[in-house]
Amino acid sequence: MMERNTKQRDAIRHVFEKTARPLGPAEVLEAGRAEVSKLGIATVYRTINSLVESGWLVPVELPGEPPRYEIAGAAHHHHFRCRDCARVFEIHGCPGDLSDLTPAGFMLESHEVVLYGKCARCAAP
Amino acid sequence: MMERNTKQRDAIRHVFEKTARPLGPAEVLEAGRAEVSKLGIATVYRTINSLVESGWLVPVELPGEPPRYEIAGAAHHHHFRCRDCARVFEIHGCPGDLSDLTPAGFMLESHEVVLYGKCARCAAP
DNA sequence: ATAGATGCAAAGGGTTTGCACTTGA
DNA sequence: TCAAGTGCAAACCCTTTGCATCTAT
Numbered sequence: 001m002m003e004r005n006t007k008q009r010d011a012i013r014h015v016f017e018k019t020a021r022p023l024g025p026a027e028v029l030e031a032g033r034a035e036v037s038k039l040g041i042a043t044v045y046r047t048i049n050s051l052v053e054s055g056w057l058v059p060v061e062l063p064g065e066p067p068r069y070e071i072a073g074a075a076h077h078h079h080f081r082c083r084d085c086a087r088v089f090e091i092h093g094c095p096g097d098l099s100d101l102t103p104a105g106f107m108l109e110s111h112e113v114v115l116y117g118k119c120a121r122c123a124a125p
Numbered sequence: 126m127m128e129r130n131t132k133q134r135d136a137i138r139h140v141f142e143k144t145a146r147p148l149g150p151a152e153v154l155e156a157g158r159a160e161v162s163k164l165g166i167a168t169v170y171r172t173i174n175s176l177v178e179s180g181w182l183v184p185v186e187l188p189g190e191p192p193r194y195e196i197a198g199a200a201h202h203h204h205f206r207c208r209d210c211a212r213v214f215e216i217h218g219c220p221g222d223l224s225d226l227t228p229a230g231f232m233l234e235s236h237e238v239v240l241y242g243k244c245a246r247c248a249a250p
Numbered sequence: 251a252t253a254g255a256t257g258c259a260a261a262g263g264g265t266t267t268g269c270a271c272t273t274g275a
Numbered sequence: 276t277c278a279a280g281t282g283c284a285a286a287c288c289c290t291t292t293g294c295a296t297c298t299a300t
Contacts (some may be wrong), residue, residue, distance in 0.1 A: 128300085130299075130300095131299075152287090166289095167290090167291075167292085170289095170290060170291070171291085174291095190289085191289070193291090
């Protein structure tokens with residue numbers, strides 16, 4: 001599946017390559033129409049899903065929000081969401097071993113951390 | 126709104142009182158039918174929403190999943206989601222100060238931590 | 251008695267799928 | 276050529292809403 005190079009697929013990849021932040025399907029559709037004006041939402045979804053399956057994209061899921069996607073390849077990291085502008089930023093570092101928090105008998109496999117607050121721009125006076 | 130005591134409302138509160146973990150609307154519906162067999166999903170949604178507004182319930186939102194709800198009043202805590210049975214459990218403890226992860230200029234206000242793995246039941250042989 | 255609450259079914263919003271047409275290899 | 280990929284619209288899933296009926300006060 002998705003083994004051909006189409007202009008739609010190229011356009012969608014270009015959108016991610018040109019944008020430094022995680023994007024949702026609607027944003028991809030809008031930006032992608034600059035290159036392929038008749039681009040359809042179904043193609044965006046199918047292509048994103050296949051790019052995730054192929055490992056080129058990874059989903060960025062924040063609590064209570066529809067998924068965004070970003071180009072894969074970054075090291076293990078988490079995200080900071082600005083409460084004012086709603087933008088999401090990658091943060092480096094990690095709280096480390098969280099097995100202390102794991103209840104007895106439970107098997108810890110991975111974790112997710114999201115920080116909330118104000119980004120540099122919104123915190124500035 | 127929701128200012129009367131109905132058997133549906135009571136049943137829904139009972140479900141949360143009897144269950145120690147965060148529940149989604151479908152789980153509440155199923156458990157609630159034990160008390161009110163004709164309970165409808167719309168009533169579950171309406172009642173949950175009003176219990177959240179009144180502060181009796183708080184939403185538990187995990188990345189990429191529809192919201193669950195738990196009784197308000199618990200101290201700051203996080204959640205563990207079982208990858209096998211998809212149930213969510215409250216965990217005690219907290220990684221603590223995460224300001225090390227916060228980029229310069231950013232203002233950290235709060236955080237969310239979710240652990241993933243196998244619950245005691247699903248990890249058992 | 252009567253406004254509030256319920257249940258059903260229909261409507262919404264976002265994502266997926268069926269199908270005929272288009273297109274890349 | 277001709278199967279993979281696309282676009283459109285219908286189907287889906289979860290949640291909300293409209294409305295006639297029921298019920299707590």
